[in-house]
Amino acid sequence: MFRPVALLVVLAAALLAVPAAYAVRVHVRVEGKTRTIFGAGDPVLDVTSPRANALPENALDALETASAVGEFFYHVTQTGFGPYVDQVGRYGSAGQTGWVFKVNGVSPPVGADQVKLAAGDTVLWYWAQFGAAGGPKTLVLRRTGRCYTALAQDDAGKTAPAAGAALRVGSLRTVRMPNGRACIGVHRGLLVRATLAGAVRSNALP
Template sequence: MFRRLIILAGVALLACALAAPALGVRVKVRVEGKTTTIFGATQSTLTTGSNALAALDTASVAGEFYYHVRQTSFGPFVDQIGLYPGAGTSGWSFKINGVSPPVGADQATVKDGDTVLWYWSTFSETGGSPTLLLRRRSARNCYTVLSQNDQGVSSPATGARLLVDGRSVKTRAGRGCVGKHRGLVRATLPNAVRSNALT
């Protein structure tokens, strides 16, 4: 009897271990195009596979947008999302939790709670375009805008503007207050990727 109970418990544990990867992980996904947000302005949470490419695939189904992957000697390469094919020194990149991984999207693993950002970027000798991160401050209707480089190092986004309800509000050292509003707040800065949206 005791032996059967041990075997049954072992089978149950094995079934749980095998089922967990099949359930997927829950990550926040956003896709920023050249001129507009393609998916997840507020960073939609999706259940997806275990890497950044799977997160893009899940977002494309949820948001009904097209993407194309080209097979290269380095592995799969995303060369188009929506209407924007990569060309020259511009193309698609991704970050996980604000950091550009040193591996391809199919090798960049994600775990529960991660944030995946796919974005259009222009590349230079210093890397890709900086991405903006918008955070709510404790003061009512006030926000902080941070600029993140490829390594995820953040600094105040000097010169950033907050966009809300058709208005543009200038920030000082990456901080600004928008007053009473109804719509989502976004941050922009020339040569940087738009921020996430907040209420």
């Protein structure tokens, strides 16, 4: 006599588990105009889609998930070309500035809702100022032992040493990187990242 009840419980549990089945685990970071808004260390998030179907998650879903986890505001405007992110945090798009994104270091030629994500992808949203040469390069920081290398990455994902970058060790120490590389001593508990005028700040590493 209890079998129907047990069956309902099982079905309810299965329905609740459905959204999780659509999640994809990716790295997400959001860089603002003057500071990091979310995920300095490129944390892994379970990105889920607000849509009630099994469509693959996209780069816009990644921003939505980061917004929910980090409790920051963003706004989307619907245009003839699809949804457009016109504000993240306090700064909105205006003139030659706006919000753009990269997936695995590449700036796609389509909207964020059209870029499907796969497990292990890295999604970067950032505030950009555009000029005659296009948008800013994004910095990528890598570490080998106590030595760090800063790379400047263009929209196609091509990298080159970020000559002249500065290595920020915590909030009080700065180390010059004339050739895009620097070695530092023990800095227990402090995060390290690279900055360069005109470029988007890098990911943070221990």
